Structures are given as structure tokens and as C-alpha cells.
Amino acid sequence: MISSVWTREQRPRAGLSQDRIVAAAVELLDADGLEALSMRTLAARMDTKATSLYRHVANKDELIELVVDEAYGEMEVPAEGPWRTSVADAARSLRAVVLRHPWVASVLGQVGLAELGPNLSDRSARLLALFVGAGFPDDEADLAMKTMLGYVVGMTVSEAAYVQLLARSGQSEDELVVRGVTSKALRDKTFEYGLERVLAGLGEGRS
Amino acid sequence: MISSVWTREQRPRAGLSQDRIVAAAVELLDADGLEALSMRTLAARMDTKATSLYRHVANKDELIELVVDEAYGEMEVPAEGPWRTSVADAARSLRAVVLRHPWVASVLGQVGLAELGPNLSDRSARLLALFVGAGFPDDEADLAMKTMLGYVVGMTVSEAAYVQLLARSGQSEDELVVRGVTSKALRDKTFEYGLERVLAGLGEGRS
DNA sequence: GCGTCATGCGAACACTGTACGCAGATCGCG
DNA sequence: CGCGATCTGCGTACAGTGTTCGCATGACGC
Structure with a gap:
């Protein structure tokens, strides 16, 4: 798909990053608790897909360590x-x-x-x-x-x-x-x- | 399938029971830790199937409470x-x-x-x-x-x-x-x- | 001997974490 | 500017999860 000027900057995206992911995870955890945290739901909040998160975080376990710290x-x-x-x-x-x-x-x-x-x-x-x-x-x-x-x-x-x-x-x-x-x-x-x-x-x- | 005398008492079965399930769960947990405990693996150890456990235990959560106590x-x-x-x-x-x-x-x-x-x-x-x-x-x-x-x-x-x-x-x-x-x-x-x-x-x- | 009830279980559903490979964007260098 | 390399997002897929439902088979009371 070609990215026209219109769709391009539509979502400023700001890009995924470990920090942004951790921050979003904290938010989700505070709101809905540990068992509500899945890679897919977290991704949905940041409107991305689950597999994208793995570019910035190795594991769910690693994510949790980061979030705790x-x-x-x-x-x-x-x-x-x-x-x-x-x-x-x-x-x-x-x-x-x-x-x-x-x-x-x-x-x-x-x-x-x-x-x-x-x-x-x-x-x-x-x-x-x-x-x-x-x-x-x-x-x-x-x-x-x-x-x-x-x-x-x-x-x-x-x-x-x-x-x-x-x-x-x-x-x-x-x-x-x-x-x-x-x-x-x-x-x-x-x-x-x-x-x-x-x-x-x-x-x-x-x- | 008819249960011939041979197959009948083959596994004395002793029947599932909440106590036996809890005991087996403790054994499994001691051996392999929390994340190794799934209803299916636990059932396999007692050679049954997962769904049978639900006759004696409401939930995995309830099972864990029992096991902890x-x-x-x-x-x-x-x-x-x-x-x-x-x-x-x-x-x-x-x-x-x-x-x-x-x-x-x-x-x-x-x-x-x-x-x-x-x-x-x-x-x-x-x-x-x-x-x-x-x-x-x-x-x-x-x-x-x-x-x-x-x-x-x-x-x-x-x-x-x-x-x-x-x-x-x-x-x-x-x-x-x-x-x-x-x-x-x-x-x-x-x-x-x-x-x-x-x-x-x-x-x-x-x- | 027959009806009732407890028990085991096969199949199915929605959902999980994660590996893999492709596409498009971005960036360094000529 | 152009082009190759590297980075980033993501569609697809797989093996595994907890749990529900309905059927069958066994045991038990009368």
C-alpha cells in the first residue's frame, strides 16, 4: 500500500519504544490488574498488534520485570x-x-x-x-x-x-x-x- | 465398549477425589513449580483427563487456594x-x-x-x-x-x-x-x- | 430390576505467548 | 540525489491454556 500524505502523518505514531510500552502497561495494570495484561490487549491500547511489542521487549516476563522496577x-x-x-x-x-x-x-x-x-x-x-x-x-x-x-x-x-x-x-x-x-x-x-x-x-x- | 474382567480392575482407579487431586498437585508443584501446573498436565499425572478434575474442584483458582492451605x-x-x-x-x-x-x-x-x-x-x-x-x-x-x-x-x-x-x-x-x-x-x-x-x-x- | 444420580470424558471455544518471514520506512554513505 | 542495509510493524500460524456442555457409563437406593 502506498502511503499518501493523508495517511502518513495521520497517526503521529511517535513510534513504539520500550518506555512507552512500559508506561502503557503500568496504566493497564493499575486499571485492570495483572490478569488483564496480555500482549494483545496491551498492544490494542497502544493501537498496534501484539507482535510489534516484541521488537522492544523480549518477553512478557521481561516486560513484567521492567514494569515492577x-x-x-x-x-x-x-x-x-x-x-x-x-x-x-x-x-x-x-x-x-x-x-x-x-x-x-x-x-x-x-x-x-x-x-x-x-x-x-x-x-x-x-x-x-x-x-x-x-x-x-x-x-x-x-x-x-x-x-x-x-x-x-x-x-x-x-x-x-x-x-x-x-x-x-x-x-x-x-x-x-x-x-x-x-x-x-x-x-x-x-x-x-x-x-x-x-x-x-x-x-x-x-x- | 464392554468392560471385560481384565480391563475392569486393571486400574483400581480408587476414584478421583478432592484430596487426591490436591495431593497430586502439591507433588507436581514441588517437582516442577507453579508454571508447570496446568489442568491437563495434572490430570495426566493421575491418568485422567483435565475435564474430570472439574467434578471435584470448581476452578484452577480454587485448586490453588486448596493447595496453599x-x-x-x-x-x-x-x-x-x-x-x-x-x-x-x-x-x-x-x-x-x-x-x-x-x-x-x-x-x-x-x-x-x-x-x-x-x-x-x-x-x-x-x-x-x-x-x-x-x-x-x-x-x-x-x-x-x-x-x-x-x-x-x-x-x-x-x-x-x-x-x-x-x-x-x-x-x-x-x-x-x-x-x-x-x-x-x-x-x-x-x-x-x-x-x-x-x-x-x-x-x-x-x- | 429399574430409575436416579454421580462421575469420567470427548469435543469445542475463546484466548494465551511467541516464532517466522514479508513489507515498507528510515538512515548512512557515495 | 540514489541506493543498499538495517530497523520496524505486523499477518499468519502453532502449541498450549482454562473452562463449558452434553453424552455415556458406572454405582446405588428401593
């Missing part, structure tokens, strides 16, 4: 300040990211913190620096960080799974709360309690 | 003893279960601790009793338990994801350790450090 990019780690509040803020930020993108929880067991993309490894480094700055000896700082991350991840994964279940059930959160299910406010309190206790425990053993 | 059945919660050692033992037991069945981690974000089957809800109750027995006021016991579970789940999910990645990579663990990757012994130490710190933090705030 993209989410970690939203995590904020304070650069300075008293260590307990800085670490607590970082923890809250991580929790916020996962609750904002609950599908992250769905793939954590598969992608894990194992394959670390640039964003996650950057955040880990900054977090580690907080502990070192707090006076933890180098090797213990690593252990302390992992302890704190373990708590936040575990707590938040469960919470995200729960929130997604709520969403699927179609009922509003308020309705369910009446039936004895935990509310957002209560989950916040729960998280804060545990976070404080964990940090207290870590503080006890420092340098 | 089955795994939780292996978790041991001590009934008595000083609270810190009892709770620590329960935590270690939970970690052991997940490491023995790493696919549990793969579905935690989807099934979560949200849909609790009989085994999980039983273990939660027993665990809660430990905290209550330790002198935590009733409402705080729940928070403390969730804190501890959060830590164990988060830590262990990451570890299981990592172990599965190792398995897929085909290389032996020893080879990778040389290249600076954490060894089993080190992961044990890490877990124990965090567990101790978390329990210390919880103890600080009790009754």
Missing part, C-alpha cells in the same frame, strides 16, 4: 534526618507504592527482590546508607535493612492481596467493613504499630 | 513454653514450609493470607494464643502477631523467589555462591537476626 521508581528515600524517621518514611513510601499498584504484590513471589532493576537497586543503596549513617556497623546495616524490608514487604503484600480481593468482589469497602472486615484506617494503624516495634527492635541492637 | 498444614505452632522461643519456633516452621514449597511464595500476592483456609486460620489462632499467653492485651496481641507474620512472610517470600530463580538458572548453588551470591547458611543467619530483632521490639512494648 518502574513502580519502585516511585519510592522515595529521604536523604538525611534522624535515622528512625527517615527509615520510617522510606518504609511508608514503599508501602504506598505497593498499595497504589497492587499488582506488584501479585508478582513479588516470582520476580521478587531478586532480579533488581536499576530503580530498586538504587533505592536499596540509599536505604542502606541511612542505616550506615545511623551508626550500624557495615555488615549489620545490611541485616537491619533486610529486616525492615522484610516486614514492610510481608505486611504490604498481604494487604495488597486483600485490597485486590475487595476490588474483585465488586462491593464497596464500606459495605464490607460493616461485616467485620478491616478498614483502611485500621490497616494504617496496624502497619504503624509493627513498623514502630520493628524499628525499636533494630535500634536496641545498634552500634 | 494444604501447605500451611505443615506449619507447627508449639502449644506451650516461654513465649519468645515458642513464637520463634513457629516463625521458623512457617519459613521452612515456604522454602520447602517455594511456589507458595509465587501465589502469595494473589491468594495472600486473605482467603484463609482451615489450616491457616487454625495456625493463626494458635499463634494468637501464644501472644495472649505472653501477657499481651488482647487487641495488641493481634497487632504483634501480624507484625511477626509480616516479617516472616516478607523475608521468606523474597528468599523463595530467589531460590526458585536459582533453580531455574540450572547452576548449582555452590557455583553461584562463589560469584558473591548469598549461601543458605548466610540466609539462615539473616533470618535469625531479623527474627530476634523483631521479637525484641515486640517484647519491649508488651503488657
Whole structure:
């Protein structure tokens, strides 16, 4: 087919690119959850066809790794300040990211913190620096960080799974709360309690 | 086709049942991981056809819930003893279960601790009793338990994801350790450090 | 012995991830 | 400008997925 001037610039196209694909995938995931993500539906959103995506992304698995790391990019780690509040803020930020993108929880067991993309490894480094700055000896700082991350991840994964279940059930959160299910406010309190206790425990053993 | 005496009792059949299906699924999952589980392959192992399974299990999703709860059945919660050692033992037991069945981690974000089957809800109750027995006021016991579970789940999910990645990579663990990757012994130490710190933090705030 | 009900299963459907090869666009170089 | 090479989108196709429906065959109660 000849591309007349009319059809040419019709769709500015802007061209597919890994970044644009990842961005569109995040959007789709936020809207419809993990199981709604297929190469074909994603392609449809960007109005292309599935096979075109493979020029910029090797796998669906690779795409998911990219998308997860993209989410970690939203995590904020304070650069300075008293260590307990800085670490607590970082923890809250991580929790916020996962609750904002609950599908992250769905793939954590598969992608894990194992394959670390640039964003996650950057955040880990900054977090580690907080502990070192707090006076933890180098090797213990690593252990302390992992302890704190373990708590936040575990707590938040469960919470995200729960929130997604709520969403699927179609009922509003308020309705369910009446039936004895935990509310957002209560989950916040729960998280804060545990976070404080964990940090207290870590503080006890420092340098 | 007539069923002669020969073909009749050839396969004692024993009949399909939900329990047998769940057991076979656990076996398959332990051997080949989550993504190797399809209704057809599972059926083939029990030599039946996929559609027969649906007489005893509503969904693949339901099957997975059942299988996960089955795994939780292996978790041991001590009934008595000083609270810190009892709770620590329960935590270690939970970690052991997940490491023995790493696919549990793969579905935690989807099934979560949200849909609790009989085994999980039983273990939660027993665990809660430990905290209550330790002198935590009733409402705080729940928070403390969730804190501890959060830590164990988060830590262990990451570890299981990592172990599965190792398995897929085909290389032996020893080879990778040389290249600076954490060894089993080190992961044990890490877990124990965090567990101790978390329990210390919880103890600080009790009754 | 007969009707009822539970069970296994063959066929089919809509959908998935992805390999392959062709076409058209784009770009570097003469 | 022109031409070859390389890049990009995509149509087609394949093997595999979860699941539904309807038929047949077996077991069981009366």
C-alpha cells in the first residue's frame, strides 16, 4: 500500500519504544490488574498488534520485570534526618507504592527482590546508607535493612492481596467493613504499630 | 465398549477425589513449580483427563487456594513454653514450609493470607494464643502477631523467589555462591537476626 | 430390576505467548 | 540525489491454556 500524505502523518505514531510500552502497561495494570495484561490487549491500547511489542521487549516476563522496577521508581528515600524517621518514611513510601499498584504484590513471589532493576537497586543503596549513617556497623546495616524490608514487604503484600480481593468482589469497602472486615484506617494503624516495634527492635541492637 | 474382567480392575482407579487431586498437585508443584501446573498436565499425572478434575474442584483458582492451605498444614505452632522461643519456633516452621514449597511464595500476592483456609486460620489462632499467653492485651496481641507474620512472610517470600530463580538458572548453588551470591547458611543467619530483632521490639512494648 | 444420580470424558471455544518471514520506512554513505 | 542495509510493524500460524456442555457409563437406593 502506498502511503499518501493523508495517511502518513495521520497517526503521529511517535513510534513504539520500550518506555512507552512500559508506561502503557503500568496504566493497564493499575486499571485492570495483572490478569488483564496480555500482549494483545496491551498492544490494542497502544493501537498496534501484539507482535510489534516484541521488537522492544523480549518477553512478557521481561516486560513484567521492567514494569515492577518502574513502580519502585516511585519510592522515595529521604536523604538525611534522624535515622528512625527517615527509615520510617522510606518504609511508608514503599508501602504506598505497593498499595497504589497492587499488582506488584501479585508478582513479588516470582520476580521478587531478586532480579533488581536499576530503580530498586538504587533505592536499596540509599536505604542502606541511612542505616550506615545511623551508626550500624557495615555488615549489620545490611541485616537491619533486610529486616525492615522484610516486614514492610510481608505486611504490604498481604494487604495488597486483600485490597485486590475487595476490588474483585465488586462491593464497596464500606459495605464490607460493616461485616467485620478491616478498614483502611485500621490497616494504617496496624502497619504503624509493627513498623514502630520493628524499628525499636533494630535500634536496641545498634552500634 | 464392554468392560471385560481384565480391563475392569486393571486400574483400581480408587476414584478421583478432592484430596487426591490436591495431593497430586502439591507433588507436581514441588517437582516442577507453579508454571508447570496446568489442568491437563495434572490430570495426566493421575491418568485422567483435565475435564474430570472439574467434578471435584470448581476452578484452577480454587485448586490453588486448596493447595496453599494444604501447605500451611505443615506449619507447627508449639502449644506451650516461654513465649519468645515458642513464637520463634513457629516463625521458623512457617519459613521452612515456604522454602520447602517455594511456589507458595509465587501465589502469595494473589491468594495472600486473605482467603484463609482451615489450616491457616487454625495456625493463626494458635499463634494468637501464644501472644495472649505472653501477657499481651488482647487487641495488641493481634497487632504483634501480624507484625511477626509480616516479617516472616516478607523475608521468606523474597528468599523463595530467589531460590526458585536459582533453580531455574540450572547452576548449582555452590557455583553461584562463589560469584558473591548469598549461601543458605548466610540466609539462615539473616533470618535469625531479623527474627530476634523483631521479637525484641515486640517484647519491649508488651503488657 | 429399574430409575436416579454421580462421575469420567470427548469435543469445542475463546484466548494465551511467541516464532517466522514479508513489507515498507528510515538512515548512512557515495 | 540514489541506493543498499538495517530497523520496524505486523499477518499468519502453532502449541498450549482454562473452562463449558452434553453424552455415556458406572454405582446405588428401593
